[in-house]
Amino acid sequence: MQLETPRRVPPFIPLALVLSLSLGCSAELPGSGPSSPTVGPAAQSDGKPSVDTVGEPTAGMPTAGMPPVANPALCAAAALAPARVRKITDEQYANLVSDLFPGVTPLAVVTPGAESTTIKDSDEFVVRSPLVNQYHLAAVDTATQVGLRLSELLPCSTGVSDVGTRTSCATEFIQTFAPRAYRRPVSSTEGAALLAVFEVGATASFSRGVELVVQSVLQSADFIYRTELGEATAPGPEVALTPYEVASSLAFFFLGRGPDPELLQAASLGSLSNANQVQTQIARLMALPDVQARLDRLFIQVLGANKSLTAERDPALFPQLDARLRSSMAEEVNQLVNENVWGSGSLPGLFTSHRGLLDEQLGAFYGVSVGASTTAQVMELPATQRSGILTRGATLLGLRTGSRSVHRGLFLSEKYLCRSVPTPPAALQAQIDSIPAQNLTDREISELRASKPECSACHAQFDGLGLAFEHYDLIGSYLTERDGAPVNATGALAGTDVDGPFDGVLELSSRFATSHDVANCISQEVMSFALGRHLSSPETCSVKQLVEPWSKGPKRLDDLLRLLTDSHLYLNRTKGT
């Protein structure tokens, strides 16, 4: 069973958010209501700038469900991420170790909780005992592999014959290995400490000494964390990232690994404190095929089209949804994004493109004959059924099951309009409980909610959006009828810069293509990933200001990446205390 019931559904099939009829939502719409009186990053009692989720209801912040509003007063103050330390992701860990020791296969490190979060390098991750243990075991394993291949990885190790040559070779290893691991120069104190560790192991063997150095570095804070602290002595409330921190930020975002030689060299020359040099490096990185593929995946995730391989559907109900079709859907959306990030397209093209990469199976799924070709090819899709990313299988398959109006509406509301919905106060539960079971369609349930002010305050923001997808079933097949009647996919968009009625997701996509609000939201999401944090409301405001000129232009997404990563917001932090 998948919870799009073929005919009628009970009225409040809520899952948690269906129940989120909320008295906490306001009928105010973005742009129409007062924005937060808070100016600048609010400070908590511990002095840490508050980190509130995008749009999350916070005392003094815009009413829940509303996208952040550009308020000049709000944006006037510094709205930077705080100076901080961030744990590297599991992927970054693996890449760093592999790059340090080519040919070595590091043990996988799996951060508890990472599977449940979208931003894998969030500064909220804490390294606790289980993860400390994993780092320990992985470091021991890597060190053992290094020890077995020492003559290859450290040629001078074959010539150690006395204390002098031993120390000299160990020093060479430390001076080469540690700066690359730390992504910065290593101080003489740190070098001496590592040499002391080496000497403990060297009483057994030279190899053992090197292994202990490897273990030490790979478990040390300087390896496991990225710092974004800037120069401690810098005056004023803001601090610029150091050149080495800039190198790491660019490298981890664009490459998913530590700084490459060019970045390290630029950092060592101090040139990454120069805007032109930063732009040069960004341009270089963005031209790399691996970087483009990586950023394609980022956009696919930001746009919510990343679940075609994993979304669960009942095979008995959808036997055609096999691994091959899922893979074809993933490849199709990858091509769509790639074309509109790096090719001739742009953000509007993502919403309006009628071209799709089709193989025989996906073509049949969309009702397009691909002929005798054995390879996938870019073809025109049925213009009345498929247009842009919201109508592609990869997106539709990833939509949550359950109440269509709610879950599909929340998807659009959260992913494309950056709205969030507060949870309901307990008092509402009794009201929900009092509603008797009725045999209503999803649209009828939505209309019932719309008739109740306590429900509509929140549900009006997304129920209608969700019904725009009514032409598509749970795996994205196109429907002309539901519940024995022609599909009704009409709705109305409210609270945006492209308000008005629409009929179906194709019309909605056309609106989104021209919407500044949607462009701003996507920009905020990309910036969240780039910074590895859920942006505070002041930060979202600053992002909006930053991208406003871009959102009024052709909206090229490669331009957006350059704009965000070369920005004051990205390269500076609020100084910590």
Add this chain to the structure above:
Amino acid sequence: MKRWNPRLESTRRGLLRGLAGAGLAWPFARLLDPRLSDAQAAAPQRLLVIDMPNCTWLPEWVPTGGRNVQQASGDAKVFQYGLSSSPVEAIRQYTTIINGIGIDRPGGDPHVASQIHFMSGDVKLDAGSNSPSIDQILAKNSPTLKAGQIVPSVTLSAHTTGESEQPSIHIISFDDNLQAIQPQNSPYEAYRSLFSGIAATPLPPGDETAAAAKLAQNRSVLDFVDASIHSMIARAPAYEKQKLDAHLQGLRELEQRLLVTQNTSGAALPDPAAMQNLALNSTQDHDKVINSFFSILKAGFEFDLTRVGTFMFASGHNWVNMKQSYLPNLSQNGNVHEVTHIDYAGKNVDMRMITGWYLDHVVTFVQNLANTRDIGGGTILDNTLIVFFSEVAITGNGLNAQHDSSNIPLLMIGGQALGNEGGRCLQYSGRTTNDFWATIAPKLGVAMDNFGNPGSNTGKLPELFTG
């Protein structure tokens, strides 16, 4: 042989000084071997919280009879389990079933808010907790739970994802700084956290010198790592200190665990090879993951590596498809949380089967603990208080699929040495889970007038314990 007592050496440096003073004669495995220490050691006490999310059909869960505590009537030992709770009959003698206790959550997602409020007594709506969770409070403050600390607590979950992207749907533990403790969802990693490096058999005499040398090497590495974290604390803003302190604590736990080098007891460790390739957060291996976690918990208790644990069968949105792999006779196909939200005739029967499936695992685990001798006499179960709960129950006729936390499924199992007599049914009315924990905490040596939000407390629960 004197038993090493980490209480006396709570700091890392103090610990190492103690080992140096012992001449590094490699006594650690024996010193930490509970079975060789029975004569000297007092029985440990332990706490395990088991969470079975959103599975219970309340009308069929509640027992009939028993002791109406507030009316001071009835016999606690004369009662019948409900249809859904009937599997507990198999461990009746160890179990107190408690009815009429609610979670006083102020709103929020019924699952997230309820499970957090149950554990911390003061949920912050959708944004975590206003109070540390009870497992962390007790692990840190209970003299008897602290006494055996090598790994102060373990936080485990057999399935951490669900339909929702709510970041807290799988979290029930919060540390002193109110930071969420992400549960470990991998049995293999949980195994490695507790047992890696522990040899299955005693080291040959000649290897003890090598083991001592290895200890010295480990020490030099961990000293370096320790210094690196302290250096980062010195450079980072003060608000990052909490995070880095947690890392330091983890390092201390690693160091202490590395001292346990061999299993000389003859008791079996779980087989990590069987855990290594389990599919995590899946339906297909849900059963194996649960069994693995229970075997890890049992061994962790048996070797006295940890005394506090939490274990969630799944996230607050249980996303396991029972019909697909375990209960083919269910009339509805879908993930558990989906099923709880569908209206259909016979839903009570499906819910009963799902609850029974989970309870059967609990029963087997409890029986294993009851058959395992503990340090200082008695069984592991005698000294381990297991609190079993579900954060919501399906109420009414279930057709509206209401998730209600005003009366939650709640069991106390084992812990006879703490005064849980077992074989009892206690009926309360209008009492809260805050009251429940405020009553339990003193039993573990932590004075507590109120737990969590004072406004959610109505007083201690009389008659909860008999001893």
